[in-house]
Amino acid sequence: MRLQQLLVVLDPTQEAQPALNRAAWLARHSQAHLDLLLCEFTPALEGALWLDSTRLEQARSDLLTQRRAWAEQLAAPLRAEGLDVSVEVRWGKSVQQTVLDRVAERQPDLVFKASKNHGLLQRLFLSNSCWQLIRKCPVPLWLVHRAEWQGHKLAAALDPMHVADKPAALDHQLIRTGQELATSLGLEAHYLHCYAPLPRTLVFDAELIADYEGYAQRCAQQHRQAFEQLLAPYALQAHQQHLLEGFAEERIPQFVEQSGIDLLLMGAVSRSHLDRALLGNTAERILEAVHCDLLVLKPSQT
The missing domain is CATH 3.40.50.12370 (Rossmann fold)
Known part of the structure; x- marks a missing residue:
C-alpha cells in the first residue's frame, strides 16, 4: 500500500481535528505529503435575497479567506516539524462531492475523515457524508472514530x-x-x-x-x-x-x-x-x- 499522498478532510465546525492528528501520525512514519481539504458552506450566503451577486461573492470569499487562515494555523506546526503540508479550501454544499472531486484531482493513496455515530434515520436517507464516501470513494478511506489513539x-x-x-x-x-x-x-x-x-x-x-x-x-x-x-x-x-x-x-x-x-x-x-x-x-x-x-x-x- 503506497503512503505518499494523504488527503485529510477537516471539519470547520470542530476545534479538535482527530483525522488530521491520525494522518500526521502516519505521515511521520512514512514521510507522506498531507493535503488538507476544508469544505465550507453557509446557506445564508447561497442566493441570499438581501445581497446582490457582487456582495454575495465577496462575503463567500471573505469567509473562505478566514477558513484558509484557520487551516494554515493547523498546518503550521506540522510544517515546523518537517512534514510536507498543503491546504485547499473550497465552497461546496456537498462535503462528499467536494472530497470526491479532490480525490479525482490529486489521486491520494488514502483519505482521512472523522466519523461520528448517527441515527438510523440519517443512515437510511444517506444524509451523512461518511456513508456516501464508504460507497463512492475510489481510494482507501480511513474513518477516525475517536480522538484517542x-x-x-x-x-x-x-x-x-x-x-x-x-x-x-x-x-x-x-x-x-x-x-x-x-x-x-x-x-x-x-x-x-x-x-x-x-x-x-x-x-x-x-x-x-x-x-x-x-x-x-x-x-x-x-x-x-x-x-x-x-x-x-x-x-x-x-x-x-x-x-x-x-x-x-x-x-x-x-x-x-x-x-x-x-x-x-x-x-x-x-x-x-x-x-x-x-x-x-x-x-x-x-x-x-x-x-x-x-x-x-x-x-x-x-
Missing part, C-alpha cells in the same frame, strides 16, 4: 466464503494491506472471520432440524477450511488468526473491544440495488458499533 493493534475482517458478494481478491488485498501497515507502522496484526449458522428457529428443512447439531458442525468446518485456505499463503502466527461464531456486526465489535484493536480493516463494494442502498453493507453497520478507527478498502482496479 494507541497505535498498537490492527485487525482485518475477512470473508473467505464471500457471503457478502465481495470479490475473492479483496480478501487478499486486505491481508496484504494489514501486513504492510503492520510492518511500516509497527502494529500487531490480526485476521478474523465471522460465520453464523442459521438459527434453529429459521431452519425449515425436516432433515436439518433432526440433525441441527450436525449441520452446525458442518457449517463450522466449511468456514474453518475456507479461512485456513485463505491464510495459507501468508506467514501468520496462530494467535493472529481468529475464527468467530456469530453475526459480524455483533462479534466484530466485541472482538475489537476485548482485544484492544485500534484500526479495523474492512472491504466494501459499491451497491446499486435499492434494498442494499437503504440497509447499507456490513462495513456501514459495523461503523455504528465499533469504537476504533475503520479503514475501508475497495476492490483494486489493477
Whole structure:
C-alpha cells in the first residue's frame, strides 16, 4: 500500500481535528505529503435575497479567506516539524462531492475523515457524508472514530466464503494491506472471520432440524477450511488468526473491544440495488458499533 499522498478532510465546525492528528501520525512514519481539504458552506450566503451577486461573492470569499487562515494555523506546526503540508479550501454544499472531486484531482493513496455515530434515520436517507464516501470513494478511506489513539493493534475482517458478494481478491488485498501497515507502522496484526449458522428457529428443512447439531458442525468446518485456505499463503502466527461464531456486526465489535484493536480493516463494494442502498453493507453497520478507527478498502482496479 503506497503512503505518499494523504488527503485529510477537516471539519470547520470542530476545534479538535482527530483525522488530521491520525494522518500526521502516519505521515511521520512514512514521510507522506498531507493535503488538507476544508469544505465550507453557509446557506445564508447561497442566493441570499438581501445581497446582490457582487456582495454575495465577496462575503463567500471573505469567509473562505478566514477558513484558509484557520487551516494554515493547523498546518503550521506540522510544517515546523518537517512534514510536507498543503491546504485547499473550497465552497461546496456537498462535503462528499467536494472530497470526491479532490480525490479525482490529486489521486491520494488514502483519505482521512472523522466519523461520528448517527441515527438510523440519517443512515437510511444517506444524509451523512461518511456513508456516501464508504460507497463512492475510489481510494482507501480511513474513518477516525475517536480522538484517542494507541497505535498498537490492527485487525482485518475477512470473508473467505464471500457471503457478502465481495470479490475473492479483496480478501487478499486486505491481508496484504494489514501486513504492510503492520510492518511500516509497527502494529500487531490480526485476521478474523465471522460465520453464523442459521438459527434453529429459521431452519425449515425436516432433515436439518433432526440433525441441527450436525449441520452446525458442518457449517463450522466449511468456514474453518475456507479461512485456513485463505491464510495459507501468508506467514501468520496462530494467535493472529481468529475464527468467530456469530453475526459480524455483533462479534466484530466485541472482538475489537476485548482485544484492544485500534484500526479495523474492512472491504466494501459499491451497491446499486435499492434494498442494499437503504440497509447499507456490513462495513456501514459495523461503523455504528465499533469504537476504533475503520479503514475501508475497495476492490483494486489493477
